Amino acid sequence: MRGSPRVRLYALTVLGVLGVWTLLTSLHWVEPLLLPSPGSTGTALWRVLERGTASLEPVTATLGETAAAFSIAAVAALSLGGVTGSVAVLRRAYEPVLTGLSALPLVVLYPVLAATLGIGAGSKIALGALYAFFPVAIATMRATGSVDPRLTTAARAMGAGHARRLYGVVLPDVLSPVLSGLRVGLGLALVTVIAGEFISGAQGVGYELGMSSQMLDTPTLFAWILIACALTALVTAVFSLCSILVRKGVHR
Numbered sequence: 001m002r003g004s005p006r007v008r009l010y011a012l013t014v015l016g017v018l019g020v021w022t023l024l025t026s027l028h029w030v031e032p033l034l035l036p037s038p039g040s041t042g043t044a045l046w047r048v049l050e051r052g053t054a055s056l057e058p059v060t061a062t063l064g065e066t067a068a069a070f071s072i073a074a075v076a077a078l079s080l081g082g083v084t085g086s087v088a089v090l091r092r093a094y095e096p097v098l099t100g101l102s103a104l105p106l107v108v109l110y111p112v113l114a115a116t117l118g119i120g121a122g123s124k125i126a127l128g129a130l131y132a133f134f135p136v137a138i139a140t141m142r143a144t145g146s147v148d149p150r151l152t153t154a155a156r157a158m159g160a161g162h163a164r165r166l167y168g169v170v171l172p173d174v175l176s177p178v179l180s181g182l183r184v185g186l187g188l189a190l191v192t193v194i195a196g197e198f199i200s201g202a203q204g205v206g207y208e209l210g211m212s213s214q215m216l217d218t219p220t221l222f223a224w225i226l227i228a229c230a231l232t233a234l235v236t237a238v239f240s241l242c243s244i245l246v247r248k249g250v251h252r
Contacts, residue, residue, distance in 0.1 A: 045227075069125045073185055077140060078140055091145045095142070128190075129189070136178075187235075190235055208224045
């Protein structure tokens with residue numbers, strides 16, 4: 001029952017947003033071109049969903065690009081973060097560099113990526129991987145650097161091999177911060193991929209958002225916004241479930 005207050009809070013938040021939304025549109029305080037009514041948005045959403053598999057194609061395209069971007073970023077960031085975090089000299093040298101680079105608006109590189117990789121999936125995957133890389137690398141570096149060396153020394157003295165020390169001592173200590181970094185990286189990858197599709201794409205949720213915006217079809221635009229929000233919530237929920245399973249497996 002611990003989750004029930006949180007569920008109630010989420011439900012009240014959604015109801016509050018819907019209430020304000022209905023009030024603004026029913027009293028005509030906002031033009032329908034800028035903010036459609038919940039009813040017209042619901043009708044547009046139903047029309048999108050009625051397309052069946054055609055409405056799933058943008059979602060699957062965005063999920064595929066996000067999965068590729070996140071996988072590339074996770075492999076590179078975990079490798080680099082683990083190596084640099086375990087060596088004090090490298091950690092002191094590269095942590096400020098990675099922290100500084102993570103604050104840069106990397107989206108300005110998208111024209112270069114589009115010119116190099118084209119406006120297809122490749123440029124979106126590259127941009128998403130860039131944004132997802134830094135939070136994972138920084139979290140891994142800091143977590144690895146904070147492992148108490150006395151624990152690994154004690155494990156070595158007790159006859160534990162390298163693999164046993166890594167799995168039994170290091171991994172449980174770094175797991176929570178690394179998973180937090182992966183969660184942030186996954187969210188950034190998804191948002192950035194959608195943004196790239198919106199800027200210049202031929203498929204995906206972001207492309208549908210851009211097309212609806214250009215056609216001034218505000219109800220359909222908001223319908224795809226709701227789909228993007230639902231997609232983000234679904235991805236977050238799946239990642240949370242996987243994180244719970246990983247924690248149970250490591251701490252078993």
